[in-house]
Amino acid sequence: MNVFDVLQERGFVKQTNDEQLREILGRESLTFYIGFDPTADSLHVGHFIQLMAMSHMQRAGHRPIALVGGGTAMVGDPSGKTDLRSMMTTKTIQANSDKMRRQMERFLDFSAGGAILVDNADWLLKLNYVDFLRDVGVHFSVNRMLAAECYKARLEQGLTFFEFNYMLMQSYDFLHLYRNYGCTMQLGGDDQWSNILAGADLIRRVERAPAYAMTFALLTNADGSKMGKTMEGALWLDAGKTSPYEFYQYWRNIEDQSVGKCLMLLTFLPPAEIAELCRGDINEAKKRLAYEITALIHGRAAVDSAVQASEALFGAGGSLEDMPTTRLGPDDLVPDATVVDLMVLCGLAASRSEARRLIEGGGVTLDGERVALVNAPVNRADLRRGVIIRKGKKTYHRVMLA
Numbered sequence: 001m002n003v004f005d006v007l008q009e010r011g012f013v014k015q016t017n018d019e020q021l022r023e024i025l026g027r028e029s030l031t032f033y034i035g036f037d038p039t040a041d042s043l044h045v046g047h048f049i050q051l052m053a054m055s056h057m058q059r060a061g062h063r064p065i066a067l068v069g070g071g072t073a074m075v076g077d078p079s080g081k082t083d084l085r086s087m088m089t090t091k092t093i094q095a096n097s098d099k100m101r102r103q104m105e106r107f108l109d110f111s112a113g114g115a116i117l118v119d120n121a122d123w124l125l126k127l128n129y130v131d132f133l134r135d136v137g138v139h140f141s142v143n144r145m146l147a148a149e150c151y152k153a154r155l156e157q158g159l160t161f162f163e164f165n166y167m168l169m170q171s172y173d174f175l176h177l178y179r180n181y182g183c184t185m186q187l188g189g190d191d192q193w194s195n196i197l198a199g200a201d202l203i204r205r206v207e208r209a210p211a212y213a214m215t216f217a218l219l220t221n222a223d224g225s226k227m228g229k230t231m232e233g234a235l236w237l238d239a240g241k242t243s244p245y246e247f248y249q250y251w252r253n254i255e256d257q258s259v260g261k262c263l264m265l266l267t268f269l270p271p272a273e274i275a276e277l278c279r280g281d282i283n284e285a286k287k288r289l290a291y292e293i294t295a296l297i298h299g300r301a302a303v304d305s306a307v308q309a310s311e312a313l314f315g316a317g318g319s320l321e322d323m324p325t326t327r328l329g330p331d332d333l334v335p336d337a338t339v340v341d342l343m344v345l346c347g348l349a350a351s352r353s354e355a356r357r358l359i360e361g362g363g364v365t366l367d368g369e370r371v372a373l374v375n376a377p378v379n380r381a382d383l384r385r386g387v388i389i390r391k392g393k394k395t396y397h398r399v400m401l402a
Contacts, residue, residue, distance in 0.1 A: 002026040003060035007216075009271055010264040012053050014190040017200055017213040024212070025062070032057060032185035032212075033065035033177055035120075035170065036104075037073045038096035042238035043103050045228035046189070048297070049219050049265055051107040053187060054115075058108060064115040065183055066104050068097045071124030072169050093121075103237055107296075116181065120173050127172075136172050139205045140198070148194035167198050174199030175206060185212040219265065222257040237297050243324045244298040248306035249394050251290035259285050267292040313388070313396060327402040328383070339366055339376045339389070342399050348391050358391060365390040 004022040007013050024030070034050050036043065043051075054064045073093050101117055108115040145151060145167060151159055174196075177183035184203075186196045196213045203211035219227045228235040228250075235250055236242040242250075254262065260278040263269055263285070269277075269292060277285040294303040305322035313323065326346035333341065340355040342348075343364070349355035356374045358364050364371045366378075367387050378387070386400035 012216045014215045014217045031063040031183045034187050035067040037069040041096045041099045042236045044234040068119045070119040070121030170195045171199040171202040190215040244302040245306045248290045248294045323398045325398040337378045
């Protein structure tokens with residue numbers, strides 16, 4: 001089956017720049033790339049949809065290039081941003097890049113002849129600025145750039161010339177990969193359409209050769225808001241930032257309307273099986289969704305433990321031992337410890353004031369009972385067996401004395 005049909009049937013394809021792209025993908029093996037800026041020390045679920053698309057492409061015989069943006073991260077992509085991204089040190093960018101590389105290897109085959117991993121710092125940081133403007137900048141119209149969606153949102157707040165270079169740098173990435181790896185196609189989220197199109201156009205102008213662009217629908221809830229946001233922030237692929245249990249629970253509790261879409265985009269289940277799941281009990285479909293995604297990210301053993309913890313908590317047997325747990329020593333607690341103290345100690349709140357705000361807002365329960373008082377005490381006898389704190393609707397944490 002043509003990979004274009006696969007991606008389209010599963011709901012990935014949003015825009016392309018060539019009406020013949022389906023035919024081209026069916027008859028040729030293309031080298032393509034997707035860029036990932038190392039602005040954090042882990043990929044998140046928004047990146048996962050890109051990795052799934054890359055995996056579908058690779059399975060169909062096309063060669064992926066995963067580009068880590070060590071160079072562009074020093075500028076910052078203004079797409080979808082309302083303010084200037086904070087500057088990052090070279091050391092931080094490199095550390096983040098190394099962690100992202102290890103995560104990508106779980107989803108792509110990097111063996112000989114397979115996927116390629118590159119860092120655009122290797123060529124962007126060596127550029128001579130005057131030569132760059134003469135060879136690349138001459139092909140860009142400022143008027144057209146200012147009309148691009150990636151810059152519009154920033155014009156009122158103030159778009160720096162520093163950020164204005166981003167489109168040129170990303171376009172140069174595409175040109176560099178074309179020249180050095182025969183890369184003729186760039187993929188990405190639909191918020192990257194202007195940047196991706198600019199790169200394809202640069203290759204056409206400079207090399208007099210065709211280059212292809214495809215963007216994917218962003219992962220959103222039914223109301224259009226970005227999916228993958230928790231009370232703690234992004235839904236990370238790193239187990240140390242979002243535990244397998246928390247990751248499983250997120251998908252276990254998503255809105256009914258999003259189950260089918262997420263099964264298509266974020267699992268490899270056949271479309272016919274997904275349709276059958278969605279025609280049946282939606283709760284069972286959510287369980288399957290949560291299981292499949294968590295297994296892809298964290299492995300079968302981790303998801304089985306998460307399921308056990310979930311069933312123990314919600315009443316179906318199993319063990320609580322796999323729930324995120326903090327074990328406190330006898331000297332970790334003051335004599336009159338409160339729920340606020342526990343929340344700070346186990347990382348459910350960054351500060352005592354944040355913990356108090358959560359309690360005052362009615363968003364905290366202890367062993368199933370809503371915590372009504374900000375100074376609610378904790379019984380040490382209960383801590384010996386372990387207590388369960390719930391923050392919001394989906395975040396559970398077990399605290400016990402070691």
